[in-house]
Amino acid sequence: MFTMNDFVKEDNPVLRKVAEEVILPPSQEDKQILNDLMDYVRNSQNSEIATQYGLRAGIGLAAPQVNISKRMIAVHLKNEKGDLVSHALFNPKLVSHSLEMSYLTAGEGCLSVNRTVSGYVPRYARIKVSGTNLEGEVVKLRLKGIAAICFQHEIDHLNGIMFYDHINAEDPFDIPEDYIPIER
Structure with missing residues (x-):
């Protein structure tokens, strides 16, 4: 199980590299890493487990964040309708x-x-994502709202991009009025 001790900090060069594709079918080691990414996200949202292990809550996680430069992400959240969006994906x-x-x-x-x-x-505002799940199935997702934002954030990690790279340096709170605000 990953803990906060496994996370690299924002100045670590691995977070600025383009992560490598996972060779499919994935190795047992890669499957275990992806399982562990998902376990972290789920466990971090459980207050009892999070307190016991000192986990910061998160809704998504990418392998580079735990110093593994491979294209793997895990997302576990409830969307605006309260539906669970939970996916662990290779590539x-x-x-x-x-x-x-x-x-x-x-x-x-x-x-x-x-x-x-x-x-x-x-x-x-809306995206389509494809990837391969732990069972080896190609998954195609249509996402909007918080789920779309989370997937974009995690896929950015795989491309060496940090969320703050997108913020307008001149005026951090300047957003065109036709942009859709998403509450969390």
Whole structure:
């Protein structure tokens, strides 16, 4: 099980590298890593387990955050309707996106960033993602709202991009009025 001790901090060069594709079918080691990523996200949302192990709560996690430069992510959250969105994917790809943009009104945070970063992060309002799950099945997802934002954040990690790279340096809270605000 991953704990906060396994996380690299934002100045670690692994977070700025483009992660390697996972060779499919995945090895047992890669399957275990992906399972452990998902376990962390689930466990971090359970207050009893999180307190016991000192876990910071998170809704998504990418392998580079635990110093593994491979294309793997885990996302576990409830969307705006209260439906569970829970996926552990090898080689996730953003297949398409809307022209319409959105942003998280509370801003974004990251388990690899131990400071508050103020500002809005512009994201696509709707996306399509494909990837391979632990059972070896190709999964195609249509996402919007918080789920779309989370997947974009985690896929960015696989491409060496941090969430604050998207914030307008001149005016961190400047967002065009036609962007969709997402509450969390």
